[in-house]
Amino acid sequence: MSFVMATSQVKQTPQSGHNVHLDDIDRKIIQATQAGLPLVSRPYDDIAMQIGISADEVLKRMCKMQQCGIIRRIAAVPNHYALGYKANGMTVWDVPDDRIDELGKQVGTLEFVSHCYHRPRYLPGWRYNLFAMVHAHTREEALQLVSRIADLLGEGCRGHDVLFSTRILKKTCMRLIS
Amino acid sequence: MMDELDRKIINVLQSGFPLSKEPYAEVAAQLEITEVELITRLQGLLENKTLSRFGPMYDAQKMGGSFSLVALQVPEEDFDAVADVVNSYSEVAHNYQRDHKFNMWYVIAAEAPGQIAEVNREIEQRTGLKVFNFPKLAEYYVGLQLPV
Numbered sequence: 625m626s627f628v629m630a631t632s633q634v635k636q637t638p639q640s641g642h643n644v645h646l647d648d649i650d651r652k653i654i655q656a657t658q659a660g661l662p663l664v665s666r667p668y669d670d671i672a673m674q675i676g677i678s679a680d681e682v683l684k685r686m687c688k689m690q691q692c693g694i695i696r697r698i699a700a701v702p703n704h705y706a707l708g709y710k711a712n713g714m715t716v717w718d719v720p721d722d723r724i725d726e727l728g729k730q731v732g733t734l735e736f737v738s739h740c741y742h743r744p745r746y747l748p749g750w751r752y753n754l755f756a757m758v759h760a761h762t763r764e765e766a767l768q769l770v771s772r773i774a775d776l777l778g779e780g781c782r783g784h785d786v787l788f789s790t791r792i793l794k795k796t797c798m799r800l801i802s
Numbered sequence: 803m804m805d806e807l808d809r810k811i812i813n814v815l816q817s818g819f820p821l822s823k824e825p826y827a828e829v830a831a832q833l834e835i836t837e838v839e840l841i842t843r844l845q846g847l848l849e850n851k852t853l854s855r856f857g858p859m860y861d862a863q864k865m866g867g868s869f870s871l872v873a874l875q876v877p878e879e880d881f882d883a884v885a886d887v888v889n890s891y892s893e894v895a896h897n898y899q900r901d902h903k904f905n906m907w908y909v910i911a912a913e914a915p916g917q918i919a920e921v922n923r924e925i926e927q928r929t930g931l932k933v934f935n936f937p938k939l940a941e942y943y944v945g946l947q948l949p950v
Contacts, residue, residue: 646865654860660848661857663841666824683821686858690821696859696944700815700844703854707812707950714900714907725940732943742940743871750904750934755871759948785902793897794889794908 646694649677653685661698709759711766711788715773716752718745718783724754727780731756734776736769751783763788804852807835809950811843815856816947859945868915871936872922873904874929881905884929893921904934 646654652675662670668686672679689695704712719727724742731754732740739757756773760766766786774781804812810833820828830840847853863869876884881899888894888908897908912918922933 654858654865657858658860659857660855661819663826663845663848663856665826665837665841667826668821668823679823683823687821689858692864693861694864696861698819698821698858699817699945700812700819700847700853700856701859701946702812702816702948702950703851704946704948706850706852707948709948725942728940728942735947735949737943738946739944740942741938742942743936743938746934750873755936759946787900787902787904787907789898790901791899793885793899793906794894795896 649675649681650685650689653682653689704759708761711760711763713758713760713763713766713770714787714789715756715758715770716785716787717754717756717773717777717781718751719754719777719780720782721753723780727777728754730776731773734769734773736760737773752785804847804950807833808843808847808852811840812847812853812950815844815853819856861944862911866913868912868918869938870910870918871938872908872910873934873936874906874925874931875904876906876929876931880929884931887928888925891921891925893917 653671656671656674661667664670666679668682669679672682675682686695686698690697717731728740728742731737734756736758737756738759739755741755742753743755745751745753758766758769758773760769766788770784770786774784814829814833819825822828824837826840827837830837833840844853844856848856874884874888884906885897885899888897888906891910893910893912895909895911897906899905900907910918910921912921918935918937922935925931926933
């Protein structure tokens with residue numbers, strides 16, 4: 625996922641109440657690491673050198689960004705197609721609104737779910753309010769995962785569907801800060 | 803192709819990476835390999851696209867961005883023309899065809915919430931199709947950890 629935004633425009637505008645203030649140095653750290661972490665013995669020293677601050681300062685700021693959730697985590701992101709995960713299903717569920725947070729969190733903990741969100745319904749055409757992406761090698765395997773979600777939801781599931789992707793029409797690799 | 807060590811490296815690095823002076827050495831010790839071997843392998847996995855990236859995963863929404871998932875029901879004969887219209891917007895980051903009545907699903911990323919509505923309105927006008935906007939109301943999990 626990527627996102628184009630000029631440095632000067634990142635961002636003080638409050639939105640959904642969970643924006644976090646970033647200063648120029650934070651932005652420089654993001655800019656230096658958004659494409660990836662340097663593959664050298666002391667990667668944070670490397671970033672520090674690029675920006676002109678100490679490695680301790682880089683570590684301190686990145687720790688803080690991780691604590692407040694600006695950095696979800698530092699990790700390798702697999703290319704799931706290359707790893708043989710070719711069946712990518714968007715599973716959608718109709719669960720009672722008063723239980724969605726409880727049930728959404730449970731579904732989110734399943735190891736094969738990569739994204740799990742509460743989204744709006746559009747009645748009568750679209751009754752599903754819980755979205756969970758699942759990744760599997762084959763459609764058959766994906767459908768087994770779907771039934772595991774159904775088991776977990778139990779009576780909380782009043783209906784579901786699975787939308788498999790058949791074609792990537794666009795996939796850009798944008799920058800958070802240009 | 804990947805060998806056992808590649809798999810171990812991918813599995814370990816999917817779960818997280820330390821914020822410390824010599825993080826590769828730490829992870830290498832855990833895997834009982836040398837730091838150089840870990841870095842070399844990681845480089846190879848990125849070059850051959852087994853990994854799409856390695857580093858901090860930023861939450862762009864917390865940084866002030868707006869995102870939404872949007873769906874269209876496109877008549878089969880118009881599909882490619884509608885895809886061209888949708889894809890022409892730089893705010894449209896991803897677009898997937900899915901086998902469903904709602905057969906086109908795209909993600910918009912914008913700097914302001916109003917911009918999402920604006921792009922959707924234009925897409926409605928240009929395609930004559932009703933746009934179904936699915937902003938996230940709550941996020942329960944985001945992350946991709948696939949055992950390999």
